[in-house]
Amino acid sequence: MSKNFNIDTDRKSRLGFDEVIFGASKSVVLLTELLNDYTEKKENVLITKLQKDKANPLLEVFQNAFYDEDSQIFILNQIEIKHDSYKVGIVSAGSSDIGVANEAFYTLSYMGMSAKVIHDIGVAGLHRLMNNLDELKTFDVLIVVAGFEGALPTVMGGLLPQPIIAVPTSVGYGSAKNGETALHSMLTSCANGIVVTNIDNGYGAAMCAFRILNLKQ
Numbered sequence: 001m002s003k004n005f006n007i008d009t010d011r012k013s014r015l016g017f018d019e020v021i022f023g024a025s026k027s028v029v030l031l032t033e034l035l036n037d038y039t040e041k042k043e044n045v046l047i048t049k050l051q052k053d054k055a056n057p058l059l060e061v062f063q064n065a066f067y068d069e070d071s072q073i074f075i076l077n078q079i080e081i082k083h084d085s086y087k088v089g090i091v092s093a094g095s096s097d098i099g100v101a102n103e104a105f106y107t108l109s110y111m112g113m114s115a116k117v118i119h120d121i122g123v124a125g126l127h128r129l130m131n132n133l134d135e136l137k138t139f140d141v142l143i144v145v146a147g148f149e150g151a152l153p154t155v156m157g158g159l160l161p162q163p164i165i166a167v168p169t170s171v172g173y174g175s176a177k178n179g180e181t182a183l184h185s186m187l188t189s190c191a192n193g194i195v196v197t198n199i200d201n202g203y204g205a206a207m208c209a210f211r212i213l214n215l216k217q
Contacts, residue, residue: 018043020107020203023050023074028057035062038076046110047074048103048203071102071202081109088115088209089139091156093122093146096171101145103202104167104209111210123151129159136160141209145202147171150182157191163212165205166196 021034031047031054038045039062050058055067055074066075088108092101101117108115118135121128129152136142137160145167146152153166166189168182175181179199186196197204 018045021045021047023047023054023072026054028054031058032061035076044075044077044079044110046107047076048072048107050074068102068106070099071106072099073103073106075106075110079110082112082114084114086114086116086138087140087213088113088143088206089136089141090115090117090143091121091136091145091152092117092119093144093148093152094124094171095120097145097147097169100167100169100200100202101143104143104145104206105202107203107206108210111206113210113213115206115209121152122146123155126155129155133159141165141212143167143202143205143209145169145205146186147179147182148173148176150185153186153194153196154189154191157189157194163209164191164194165208166194167202167205168196168199170200 023031035058049072051072052069059065059067062076064077066078090101090104092098098119105115105117118132121132139162141163142156142160143165144153144156147169148171150168153164157164166186168179168186170179183199186194195208
């Protein structure tokens with residue numbers, strides 16, 4: 001029987017990074033087949049948006065794997081997290097945005113790029129952002145994660161010179177509309193040059209930062 005997948009083995013030579021697996025819509029059976037293929041080739045792989053109920057049986061089989069429930073990131077072989085010379089600053093507006101911020105963090109760590117997460121400095125308490133400005137100025141790229149009205153990337157875009165990648169999250173009451181309000185707010189930002197990903201797409205933000213910085217190396 002032929003395989004139910006066709007791994008893009010040429011992607012790294014084309015783009016500088018390997019294929020990543022989107023886990024949300026795949027069965028445990030298919031994911032197991034994929035991971036066995038990577039194991040046989042002695043290669044690592046990242047899975048995004050992997051639900052806990054599917055991660056648990058995979059962890060029983062692939063015992064050197066890493067899984068973070070908040071970010072739903074699964075890595076076949078555990079990696080070393082760098083804690084110095086941070087290139088990317090990842091900012092979350094509130095503690096409810098931690099999962100998406102951590103998705104960006106673990107993706108960059110998997111790609112071998114150093115990043116630091118600064119949580120809970122949204123515009124509802126603007127002094128928290130102002131107290132962190134000196135550190136924020138030290139990063140090459142900023143990923144800014146926010147739900148509700150999604151104002152934080154615009155505020156930071158008026159204060160800081162780096163490329164800013166804005167990530168709307170599906171956090172907020174009623175008219176927040178599962179992140180659509182934050183998305184539209186970021187897309188219509190008056191701060192020049194902000195890049196916006198799709199809702200809850202911390203992975204996409206991380207890959208945007210990786211592409212920017214990979215060209216500088």
